[in-house]
Amino acid sequence: xxxxxxxxxxxxxxxxxxxxKIQELLSFSTDGVDLKNEVSKLEKKAEQMxxxxxxxxxxxxxxxxxxxxxxxxxxxYIQHIFTDFVELHGDRNFGDDHAIVxxxxxxxxxxxxxIGHQKxxxxxxxxxxxxxxPNPEGYRKALRLMExxxxxxxxxxxxxxxxxxxxxxxxxxxxxxxxxARNLREMARxxxxxxxxxxxxxxxxGALAIAVGDRVLMLEHSVYAVISPEGCAAILWxxxxxxxxxxxxxxxxATDIKELEVIDEIVPEPVGGAHxxxxxxxxxLHEALARNLKELKKLSxxxxxxxxxxxxxxxxxxxx
Amino acid sequence: MAWFKRSNPPMPKGPDHKSRVPEGLWTKCTSCGETIYTxxxxxNLNVCPKCNHHYRISTKKRxxxxxxxxxxxxxxxxxVSVDFLEFKDSKSYxxxxxxxxxxxxxxxxxxxxxGNIEGMPVEISVFDFSFMGGSMGSVVGEKIxxxxxxxxxxxxxxxxxxxxxxxxxxxxxxxxxxxxKTSAALAKLREAGLPFVSILTDPTTGGVTASFAMLxxxxxxxxxxxxxxxxxxxxxxxxxxxxxxxxxxxEYLLDHxxxxxxxxxxxxxxxxxxxxxxxxxxx
Ligand SMILES: [Zn+2]
Numbered sequence: 257x258x259x260x261x262x263x264x265x266x267x268x269x270x271x272x273x274x275x276x277k278i279q280e281l282l283s284f285s286t287d288g289v290d291l292k293n294e295v296s297k298l299e300k301k302a303e304q305m306x307x308x309x310x311x312x313x314x315x316x317x318x319x320x321x322x323x324x325x326x327x328x329x330x331x332x333y334i335q336h337i338f339t340d341f342v343e344l345h346g347d348r349n350f351g352d353d354h355a356i357v358x359x360x361x362x363x364x365x366x367x368x369x370x371i372g373h374q375k376x377x378x379x380x381x382x383x384x385x386x387x388x389x390p391n392p393e394g395y396r397k398a399l400r401l402m403e404x405x406x407x408x409x410x411x412x413x414x415x416x417x418x419x420x421x422x423x424x425x426x427x428x429x430x431x432x433x434x435x436x437a438r439n440l441r442e443m444a445r446x447x448x449x450x451x452x453x454x455x456x457x458x459x460x461x462g463a464l465a466i467a468v469g470d471r472v473l474m475l476e477h478s479v480y481a482v483i484s485p486e487g488c489a490a491i492l493w494x495x496x497x498x499x500x501x502x503x504x505x506x507x508x509x510a511t512d513i514k515e516l517e518v519i520d521e522i523v524p525e526p527v528g529g530a531h532x533x534x535x536x537x538x539x540x541l542h543e544a545l546a547r548n549l550k551e552l553k554k555l556s557x558x559x560x561x562x563x564x565x566x567x568x569x570x571x572x573x574x575x576x
Numbered sequence: 577m578a579w580f581k582r583s584n585p586p587m588p589k590g591p592d593h594k595s596r597v598p599e600g601l602w603t604k605c606t607s608c609g610e611t612i613y614t615x616x617x618x619x620n621l622n623v624c625p626k627c628n629h630h631y632r633i634s635t636k637k638r639x640x641x642x643x644x645x646x647x648x649x650x651x652x653x654x655x656v657s658v659d660f661l662e663f664k665d666s667k668s669y670x671x672x673x674x675x676x677x678x679x680x681x682x683x684x685x686x687x688x689x690x691g692n693i694e695g696m697p698v699e700i701s702v703f704d705f706s707f708m709g710g711s712m713g714s715v716v717g718e719k720i721x722x723x724x725x726x727x728x729x730x731x732x733x734x735x736x737x738x739x740x741x742x743x744x745x746x747x748x749x750x751x752x753x754x755x756x757k758t759s760a761a762l763a764k765l766r767e768a769g770l771p772f773v774s775i776l777t778d779p780t781t782g783g784v785t786a787s788f789a790m791l792x793x794x795x796x797x798x799x800x801x802x803x804x805x806x807x808x809x810x811x812x813x814x815x816x817x818x819x820x821x822x823x824x825x826x827e828y829l830l831d832h833x834x835x836x837x838x839x840x841x842x843x844x845x846x847x848x849x850x851x852x853x854x855x856x857x858x859x
Binding site: 423480 | 652654655656657658660661663664665666714715717718721743744745747748749750751752753754755756757759760761762763764766767782783785786787788789790791804805806807810811814815817819820823824832833834
C-alpha cells in the first residue's frame with residue numbers, strides 16, 4: 257500500500273519536486289496527450305534518486321525518517337502481520353495507558369503476545385497517545401501482559417517506538433523509574449521467547465523497558481540511543497537545536513548499533529523508507545520475526561534464559 | 577585559603593550547589609544559614625549539626641561509615657573507561673576521562689568490593705559523584721554486575737549506595753544497556769533469595785534510578801536526597817508548571833510509596849545491619 261498524502265522531509269525535497277512534476281504530467285495525459293514514456297522515465301529517475309538518497313542518509317536524517325509521521329506504528333504492524341488481535345487494556349492498578357498497546361494475536365496461526373509503543377498521526381490522536389511517551393501504568397500493563405504470556409507459554413513480540421518515558425509529575429509520583437526498572441529485571445527472567453523490534457525511535461529507558469529480549473532487531477532507518485539528540489544537545493552544547501551534531505556523536509543508527517553488538521539483525525526497509533510502503537515493510541519484518549521465533553523455540557527454558565542473560569552481560573567496552 | 581568563606585553568592589550554582597561542604601575554616605550552611613566551624617560538619621559525617629542537612633560524602637568516608645574497620649577489600653579498582661565512540665562535544669570523552677582520573681580519586685564513578693557489617697560479609701558498591709557526575713557507563717555497569725555475581729557466589733547480601741546523574745551519554749547505547757545488565761543480575765540475586773539493599777543518596781536520577789536503584793528489597797534513602805527519573809528542569813519544561821514543594825525529595829518518595837525508609841547517615845550502619853541480619857535470619 258503506497259501511503260497517500262506524503263509528507264516530505266527537508267532532505268527529500270528533490271524527490272518531492274520530481275513527484276510533483278510526474279503528477280502534473282499525469283494530469284495532462286488525461287487530456288488525450290500520451291506522456292507515458294516521459295512519465296515512466298521520470299518515475300525511474302525518482303526511484304533512483306530515492307534509492308541513492310536513502311542509502312546515504314546521515315544520522316540526523318535517519319532520525320527524521322525514524323520519526324516520520326507516516327512511519328508504520330505498532331497497530332499498523334499488528335494489522336499487517338497478525339490475525340485475531342484482541343487488545344487488552346489496563347494495568348489492573350491505576351489505568352490504561354494509550355502510549356502502549358498490547359494484546360493477544362496470532363502470527364502464522366500461532367498465538368503470541370504483542371506489545372508496543374503507539375504514536376498518533378493527527379493532532380488529536382497524538383495527544384491521545386501522549387506522543388508515544390508512556391506513564392508508569394503503560395509499563396505495568398506491558399509487564400502484566402508479559403507475565404500472562406509466560407503463564408500460558410506464549411512467545412512475546414514487542415515493538416519499540418518512543419521518544420522516551422513521559423517526564424511528568426504524576427509519572428514521577430507513581431514511580432516511572434520503578435516501573436521501568438522492574439520490567440528490566442522481570443524481562444530478564446521470563447521463561448518464554450522474547451523478540452524485540454526497534455521500529456522507529458528507541459528513546460532511552462522508556463524504550464528499553466520493553467526491549468530486553470532474546471533477539472533484538474532494528475529496522476534499517478530506526479534509531480536507538482541513551483538520550484534523544486535534542487536532549488543530548490541541550491545538555492552538552494546547552495543548545496537544543498544542535499540535534500544534528502548530537503545525532504552524529506551518539507551513533508544511533510542500526511548500523512552503528514549492530515557494530516556494537518547490541519542488536520542481532522537489521523531489517524531492510526522498502527526504498528524510500530518504511531513510511532512509503534507499510535505492506536512491504538511489514539512483509540520484511542514478518543519474515544524476520546517468523547525465522548527468529550523458529551530458532552528460539554528450539555531452546556529449552558533454562559538455555560533460553562541463560563543465553564538472554566549472557567547476551568546483555570557482555571554489552572560493555574572497558575580496559576582493565 | 578580563605579579564613580571565612582561565604583557560601584552565597586560565591587558558591588557555584590547548579591544542581592549540587594547545596595550539597596558540597598564549602599571550603600574554609602567556617603561554613604555558612606547552605607540549608608539553615610548558620611555559621612558553623614567546618615571541622616564540626618566534617619566530624620559529623622558531613623551533616624550539618626544544626627539542621628541535619630546531609631552534604632555529600634566521599635566514597636572512602638562512606639565505606640568507613642558503613643563497614644567494619646579494615647574489612648574492605650576493593651575489586652576491579654583498575655578498570656577504566658574507553659572512548660570507543662570517539663565522542664566529542666566541547667571536549668572529547670577521552671579528555672574527560674583523563675581529567676577525572678587525574679583528580680586522583682577513583683578511576684571511574686564507582687568503588688566496589690567486599691567488607692563486613694558488624695561481622696556479616698557483604699558486597700558493596702559506592703558511587704563517586706565527583707567522577708563525571710556519578711554517571712553510569714560500561715565500567716560502572718560491569719563493576720556492579722561483577723559485585724552482584726560475587727554476592728551470588730559467596731551467598732552474601734548486595735548493597736549499592738547510589739549518587740548519580742544517570743547513564744553516561746558519551747557511551748550512548750552501551751550505557752543504556754548497563755541498565756538491562758545490572759537489572760538482569762539482580763533478577764538472579766532475587767531468585768537466589770539474597771537481599772539487595774539500595775541506598776539512595778543525593779542525587780539519584782535517570783538511568784540509575786530506572787534500574788538497580790529502585791529495585792532494592794529495601795530502598796533506603798538519606799534525608800532530603802533528590803531521587804527521580806526525569807530531572808526537575810526537564811519536567812518543568814515539558815509540562816510548563818511549577819513543581820510541587822519537596823518534589824522528588826526522599827520524603828516525597830516515602831510519601832508516594834517508592835522508598836521503604838529514610839535513615840540519617842549516623843544511624844545508617846546500625847539500621848542496615850539490623851535489617852540484613854533479619855533478612856539473613858541471623859541472631
Ligand atoms: Zn544547617
